Amino acid sequence: MSTDADQKLLADTGRRIRAVRNAQGLNLDQLARLTGISAPALSVIETAKRDPRLTTLARIAAALRVPLASLLEEASSGQSATTDEPIQGYDLGDYE
Amino acid sequence: MSTDADQKLLADTGRRIRAVRNAQGLNLDQLARLTGISAPALSVIETAKRDPRLTTLARIAAALRVPLASLLEEASSGQSATTDEPIQGYDLGDYE
C-alpha cells in the first residue's frame, strides 16, 4: 500500500484545488454551495486529510470549471498543452 | 446530486480501465495482484457500480502504467484549447 505515493497524490491534488479556488476568489463556503459538498469536507480534501471519491472530485472540477484531469496531475507530457494559468477569464461573478 | 453526470463519468472511467487491462492481456485476478485491490472490487469499478476513491484509481493507473488522467477523460483533442471561450460549456448545471 503505497501510503507514500497516496499521500503525495492527495496533497498535490488538494493543493491544486485550493490554488484554483483562490484564483477564482472563492471561499470554502461558496465552493460548498457550488458543489453540494460541505465546507468542512472541502477543507479536509484540500489539506489531504481525505481520499475523495471520483464523483466528488468531478463535482469540484465542474464547479471550478476546470478539467478534472487538471486537478490530478501536472500538465505533464504536454498533451493538454493549454496554459499554466488555468482559465484566467472566468468570471464567476454570480456566486457570492 | 447529478447522478446523471456521475454515472456517465463512472461508466466511461470503468470502460477505459477495462480497455487498457484487456489491451495488456491482464485478467481481473492479475490486476488484483498488481494493485492490491480485489478482483471483485475491480469488477464493480469497471462496471460503474462503485465510486472509487482517488488513491484507488491511482493504484489502478500505476499498475496499468498509464497516466491517471488518461483513465478519466478521452484523449482530449484540444479540449478547452486556448481561447477565451465563454466557459458556459461546462455544465455545472446539475450541481448547484
Added chain:
DNA sequence: AGAATATTTACCGATAACGATAAAATTCTT
C-alpha cells in the same frame, strides 16, 4: 457437449467518506 477460465454477484465486517453542526484556530481587515 463438458471443462477450464473469467467475470459477476452476494454476502460480511472494518474502515472511511460525507453532510451537518458547532466550536476552535487561523488569517485578514480596520
Added chain:
DNA sequence: AAGAATTTTATCGTTATCGGTAAATATTCT
C-alpha cells in the same frame, strides 16, 4: 489591538468503499 471573516478541527449519523470469501454466471476452449 479588537473584530470579522475564513479555515480548521471535532463529533455524530448515514452511507459507501473495500478486502475476503464463496457462489453464481458468463465466456472460452477442447
